[in-house]
Amino acid sequence: xxxxQDSFDLEALKLDDFQKKAAYTEDTAIVTAGAGAGKTRAxxxxxxxxxxxxxxxxxxxxxxxxxRKAAAEMFQRVQLTLSPFANDSPALAKSLVQAHIQTLDSxxxxxxxxxxxxxxxxxxxxxxxSKCARIAEKTAYRYVLDxxxxxxxxxxxxxxxxxAVVQDLFASFGRANVEPNWQGKQICRxxxxxxxxxxxxxxxxxxxxxxxxxxxxxxxxxxxxNHDFKEGTNQAIRMAKAVSSFSxxxxxxxxxxxxxxxxxxxxxxxxxxRNETESAIKELAKELKDKSFQDKISQVLDFEEFLxxxxxxxxxxDEYADMLCEEKCIANIMNYKDLGALAVDILSKxxxxxxxxxxxxQYILIDEFQDNNxxxxxxxxxxxxxxxxxxxxxxxxxxxxxxxxxxxxxANVSVFKGLADELMAAPLSxxxxxRSTSQLIEFFNKLFRIVMxxxxxxxxxxxxxxxxxxxxxxxxxxxxxxxQGFSSRIEYHCITSKTPLEETGSLYSVRESMxxxxxxxxxxxxxxxxxxxxxxxxxxxxxxAREANHSETSLRKAEYSDIAxxxxxxxxxxEIEKYLRxxxxxxxxxxxxxxxxxxxxxxxxxxxxxxxxxxxxFATAAVLRSPLCRISNDGFVSILTEKKSxxxxxxxxxxxxxxxxxxxxxxxxxxxxxxxPMSDHMPLMELIAYLWKNAQLEASILCDEQRLPYLxxxxxxRTIAASIEAEGGHIAAFLISIRDxxxxxxxxxxxSVPKTExxxxxxxxxxxxxxxxxPIVIIPWTEASTNRNSGKELWGILESDQE
Numbered sequence: 001x002x003x004x005q006d007s008f009d010l011e012a013l014k015l016d017d018f019q020k021k022a023a024y025t026e027d028t029a030i031v032t033a034g035a036g037a038g039k040t041r042a043x044x045x046x047x048x049x050x051x052x053x054x055x056x057x058x059x060x061x062x063x064x065x066x067x068r069k070a071a072a073e074m075f076q077r078v079q080l081t082l083s084p085f086a087n088d089s090p091a092l093a094k095s096l097v098q099a100h101i102q103t104l105d106s107x108x109x110x111x112x113x114x115x116x117x118x119x120x121x122x123x124x125x126x127x128x129x130s131k132c133a134r135i136a137e138k139t140a141y142r143y144v145l146d147x148x149x150x151x152x153x154x155x156x157x158x159x160x161x162x163x164a165v166v167q168d169l170f171a172s173f174g175r176a177n178v179e180p181n182w183q184g185k186q187i188c189r190x191x192x193x194x195x196x197x198x199x200x201x202x203x204x205x206x207x208x209x210x211x212x213x214x215x216x217x218x219x220x221x222x223x224x225x226n227h228d229f230k231e232g233t234n235q236a237i238r239m240a241k242a243v244s245s246f247s248x249x250x251x252x253x254x255x256x257x258x259x260x261x262x263x264x265x266x267x268x269x270x271x272x273x274r275n276e277t278e279s280a281i282k283e284l285a286k287e288l289k290d291k292s293f294q295d296k297i298s299q300v301l302d303f304e305e306f307l308x309x310x311x312x313x314x315x316x317x318d319e320y321a322d323m324l325c326e327e328k329c330i331a332n333i334m335n336y337k338d339l340g341a342l343a344v345d346i347l348s349k350x351x352x353x354x355x356x357x358x359x360x361x362q363y364i365l366i367d368e369f370q371d372n373n374x375x376x377x378x379x380x381x382x383x384x385x386x387x388x389x390x391x392x393x394x395x396x397x398x399x400x401x402x403x404x405x406x407x408x409x410x411a412n413v414s415v416f417k418g419l420a421d422e423l424m425a426a427p428l429s430x431x432x433x434x435r436s437t438s439q440l441i442e443f444f445n446k447l448f449r450i451v452m453x454x455x456x457x458x459x460x461x462x463x464x465x466x467x468x469x470x471x472x473x474x475x476x477x478x479x480x481x482x483x484q485g486f487s488s489r490i491e492y493h494c495i496t497s498k499t500p501l502e503e504t505g506s507l508y509s510v511r512e513s514m515x516x517x518x519x520x521x522x523x524x525x526x527x528x529x530x531x532x533x534x535x536x537x538x539x540x541x542x543x544x545a546r547e548a549n550h551s552e553t554s555l556r557k558a559e560y561s562d563i564a565x566x567x568x569x570x571x572x573x574x575e576i577e578k579y580l581r582x583x584x585x586x587x588x589x590x591x592x593x594x595x596x597x598x599x600x601x602x603x604x605x606x607x608x609x610x611x612x613x614x615x616x617x618f619a620t621a622a623v624l625r626s627p628l629c630r631i632s633n634d635g636f637v638s639i640l641t642e643k644k645s646x647x648x649x650x651x652x653x654x655x656x657x658x659x660x661x662x663x664x665x666x667x668x669x670x671x672x673x674x675x676x677p678m679s680d681h682m683p684l685m686e687l688i689a690y691l692w693k694n695a696q697l698e699a700s701i702l703c704d705e706q707r708l709p710y711l712x713x714x715x716x717x718r719t720i721a722a723s724i725e726a727e728g729g730h731i732a733a734f735l736i737s738i739r740d741x742x743x744x745x746x747x748x749x750x751x752s753v754p755k756t757e758x759x760x761x762x763x764x765x766x767x768x769x770x771x772x773x774x775p776i777v778i779i780p781w782t783e784a785s786t787n788r789n790s791g792k793e794l795w796g797i798l799e800s801d802q803e
Contacts, residue, residue, distance in 0.1 A: 015045050018430045023049050028390065028425040031398045034470050036435025039398050040070070043365055044077045046396055050363055051082065058092070062361040063101040066368040075101040100361070104376060105336055108343040115346050115353060119180050120329040132328060132335040136174035139327050140166045143320045152312025173317060174324045179341040180334060183325040192314040196307065203300050207248040210256055210288065214244040217284050224277055232271035233278045236285040239265060243288070250304055253297050260294060340375050347382040358383050362394070369399035390423060431471050435773065438472040439488040445469045493517065512575065518565070518780055519579035522761060525558055525776065532558040534775040560586055564762040564774035572781065573763055586760030600697055601717060603627065604688070605738050607695055608731055611672065611679060614647040627700035629668050635661030646672060671695070684725040684734060688717060
């Protein structure tokens with residue numbers, strides 16, 4: 001390829017000083033780029049610098065991003081800039097088409113596909129997170145059911161219950177941890193051995209501490225052999241003599257507790273003298289007598305007794321892991337974590353493969369590295385090794401520790417924070433913001449200096465993100481110049497139980513009041529007589545229009561599609577959806593948060609449960625209140641009091657029911673008697689359609705104008721049913737799938753649901769909003785904090801500091 005040094009002026013990229021310093025570096029680069037700081041421009045600048053100034057073949061540059069959207073954007077920018085040179089250079093044109101600008105996941109797939117057969121997979125394996133989760137759960141049920149009487153598992157089931165052991169230990173452990181390369185490695189037993197080492201280390205430390213305290217007491221007492229000590233002091237000395245003879249191991253700890261529990265060895269701390277010698281003995285004796293100290297010893301001894309069971313449980317988990325690896329291999333599927341783990345395993349164990357991939361790329365650019373983890377870092381280091389060292393200048397990392405939001409996929413911000421020290425690279429920063437107005441930047445700087453302050457500023461923890469003030473964009477950037485008379489607005493609304501609602505006659509809880517007020521604010525912002533005005537970006541992007549309106553403020557009325565509601569999680573999104581529907585406000589969401597918490601799907605779920613099991617009391621109660629029956633409150637209470645299921649009602653309807661309630665129950669009984677023989681041979685989708693119409697679910701929606709938005713749920717139900725039916729499942733599989741969505745075990749992606757083009761308020765999580773821009777952003781529940789102890793998993797992996 002011919003050099004291009006004189007054919008392109010990199011100044012045309014309009015890189016600022018921070019971006020230039022990063023793009024032109026000859027060293028390994030760790031670039032911190034805040035939101036809107038032009039990191040993509042810096043990455044493209046780096047790519048072009050390498051191609052046009054360093055004469056590097058585009059095929060020898062690997063550019064990795066975290067999302068397909070980011071990869072497409074970078075590829076488009078590179079193509080657009082280099083296309084004039086490609087027209088005159090066939091070699092460059094060919095290399096440009098084959099440029100490796102892709103997601104880290106897609107690159108890992110290339111590595112794994114070439115060596116997949118070594119792990120029992122075929123090269124056309126599928127990536128399916130949901131199916132992997134279902135296989136982990138099904139395998140867990142089968143394994144625990146078949147082995148529940150085995151050593152270790154029997155005691156677990158007796159203590160926690162079958163369902164908890166399946167879901168919160170085996171299935172949860174399998175989903176989060178088990179990788180294809182685990183098979184036969186006894187990873188859990190290795191974890192148990194690490195746990196035992198830690199336990200014995202703690203036991204030794206406690207034993208040594210007891211021994212040292214006892215010797216100190218004896219040494220102090222020995223300094224004054226003729227001293228007339230009080231009785232309490234003599235008791236402490238006798239205790240020290242006894243304890244000093246105990247062995248410094250678990251047997252010694254048991255002897256210590258036995259000694260301290262005997263009444264004749266009790267220490268009377270009040271009868272210890274107050275002179276300097278006896279006071280010193282008293283303080284030492286207090287440590288040995290301390291209840292929390294003795295409780296810790298008891299816990300250590302309890303763990304020693306539990307150790308055989310602990311190893312048995314770890315062996316059971318290893319057996320389950322082997323079984324799960326085999327099941328995923330048979331299905332030829334894996335998840336993204338499996339993909340990364342296999343890629344690293346291949347490069348670590350097959351030097352010929354590592355050399356092949358490492359020599360293929362001269363430079364590696366990585367975007368959004370704060371959302372990566374230790375495993376992905378290992379992958380990049382393996383690709384950059386020359387001998388035992390990382391080749392200088394090969395790696396170019398870009399990230400922002402305060403934007404690490406993919407914890408659920410294993411992201412670890414401490415990995416990005418530690419790169420500079422690990423690679424001995426000078427960190428670089430892009431601090432100029434090109435996205436927000438100066439007023440917003442000033443606000444964010446003030447806010448985040450406080451919000452992101454480490455608990456201990458002098459000794460911040462590795463997981464704590466640092467905040468570096470952002471600068472406002474250059475005034476010379478006329479394309480983004482703020483129109484005259486325009487200013488950003490920041491509002492804070494505090495909703496408490498003492499905050500009255502403007503809507504008289506409406507009573508809402510504090511929780512519902514927030515969602516209602518949010519919806520009301522949105523409607524007023526768009527439809528009131530005093531709406532919000534926003535900058536007219538489309539007009540400002542048109543040079544002719546911008547020239548014509550140069551002296552005027554280019555603003556327009558806000559529309560619903562200009563508004564985004566950003567949430568930490570979708571767990572309470574249904575509250576917002578409820579009031580947006582009530583106020584007839586259109587909205588768009590990728591995740592149907594309210595779908596599985598509202599009546600239509602709940603009614604369908606219990607209708608099917610009752611079809612499967614007529615003795616299901618809970619399902620009977622739900623169906624009695626569903627559109628199929630609509631029994632009165634008195635009738636409902638009467639049946640529930642007698643604990644009557646559908647099977648009981650078929651045997652005899654309570655005589656005390658009024659005529660209307662009796663008719664409702666008879667209608668339910670007749671419905672199920674007709675449905676049972678039909679359901680045995682009816683395809684799943686046909687059965688679901690039959691229930692939707694004939695159980696009055698659709699009719700109950702059509703007769704109430706406020707419930708009409710629920711009609712969109714039908715498309716989601718059909719999508720789920722079609723997927724289950726395609727896999728050969730029927731009612732039981734459909735119920736399991738719906739239950740998992742209802743319990744938030746799986747998230748339903750509405751992008752797979754057929755629907756007409758929708759424009760409205762955007763409801764999305766913060767991590768889904770990354771890289772998007774909205775004129776109006778609402779963040780509800782800012783008072784909420786993360787509950788770090790909310791998980792109920794019964795497992796955890798211990799990692800050793802040793803190699």
